[in-house]
Amino acid sequence: MTEKTITITGDDAIFVSDDRDECxxxxxxxxxxxxxxxxxxxxxxxxxxxxxxxxxxxxVLILFVLLNIFTTTKLAILVSLLAAALCxxxxxxxxxxxxxxxxxxxxxxxxxxxxxxxxxxxxxMLLAIDKYGAYRGFxxxxxxxxxxxxxxxxxxxx
Numbered sequence: 001m002t003e004k005t006i007t008i009t010g011d012d013a014i015f016v017s018d019d020r021d022e023c024x025x026x027x028x029x030x031x032x033x034x035x036x037x038x039x040x041x042x043x044x045x046x047x048x049x050x051x052x053x054x055x056x057x058x059x060v061l062i063l064f065v066l067l068n069i070f071t072t073t074k075l076a077i078l079v080s081l082l083a084a085a086l087c088x089x090x091x092x093x094x095x096x097x098x099x100x101x102x103x104x105x106x107x108x109x110x111x112x113x114x115x116x117x118x119x120x121x122x123x124x125m126l127l128a129i130d131k132y133g134a135y136r137g138f139x140x141x142x143x144x145x146x147x148x149x150x151x152x153x154x155x156x157x158x
Contacts, residue, residue: 039112040123042101049098060084093134100126116153121145128158 060080067076088095100122104112115121125141132140140158 039104039109041105044098044101044105046102056084056087060087093129096129096134096138097126114148116148116150117144117156118154119157121148124156124158131158 060083063083064076064080067079071079104122112120112122117124119127121141121144124144125137128140128144129137131137137158144156
C-alpha cells in the first residue's frame with residue numbers, strides 16, 4: 001500500500017501526493033508566495049507634497065504675522081491655529097490617501113504580504129475612506145488593522 005502525503009495550507013489548498021518532497025515544495029511555494037500576484041506600488045511624488053506643505057505652513061505663518069501686526073498676539077495665535085485646523089480638516093482625505101500610498105510604495109514586501117485579509121488592510125482603508133469619508137473610513141481601517149492577525153482572515157469588504 002502506497003502512503004499518501006496530505007498537506008493543508010492557509011489558503012485552503014489541499015495537496016495529496018505520493019511524493020512527500022513534491023507536496024512540501026508546493027506548500028513552501030504557497031507559504032512564501034512565490035506565485036502570488038505582484039504588489040501594487042502606486043507612484044508617489046514626494047517633491048510636490050513637500051512644496052504643498054511648505055506653502056501651507058508659509059501661508060499660516062504669513063497669516064500669523066499679519067494678524068499680529070493688527071491685533072493682539074493671543075488673537076493672532078488663535079486665528080492662525082483655527083485656520084490651520086480648518087485646512088487640515090478640509091484636506092484630511094487627501095492627506096490620508098497620500099500617507100497610505102507612501103506606505104504602499106515604500107513598505108517592504110514581507111510586511112505588506114502579512115495581511116490576513118483580501119483586500120489587504122491598506123487597500124481596505126483606501127476603499128473605506130472612499131466609501132465612508134475620511135473620518136469614518138479611517139476608523140474602519142484602523143479597526144481592521146487591529147483584527148489583522150490569526151485566526152481572523154478571509155474576504156472582508158468595507
